[in-house]
């Protein structure tokens with residue numbers, strides 16, 4: 001696998017438009033999910049498994065009632081690449097499957 005190519009501004013904006021809930025800060029995208037702590041722990045295990053398979057990892061910040069995922073591509077000099085948006089979509093699907101329990 002080669003070094004991933006950074007995306008252009010137009011490509012980043014187009015990718016973000018297809019990912020509701022994700023925000024961009026510079027060359028990082030992030031999303032905060034409301035989710036119960038224990039459900040989030042289970043989601044994180046699945047996210048870790050997926051990350052190993054695709055060799056791309058998010059920064060994950062677990063709090064009592066929410067989980068925040070932040071993604072950039074270290075190998076591209078901390079720039080946004082297609083791998084970041086692919087991972088974001090995978091995390092959306094995984095968290096959605098674990099959000100079934102209401103917050104209270």
Ligand SMILES: C[C@H](O)[C@H](O)[C@H]1CNC2=NC(N)=NC(=O)C2=N1
Pocket residue numbers: 055056057058071072073074075076
């Ligand atoms: C060798 C290994 O594939 C690389 O270090 C991968 C692992 N996971 C990664 N995750 C992220 N978010 N960015 C990377 O550049 C990256 N690189």
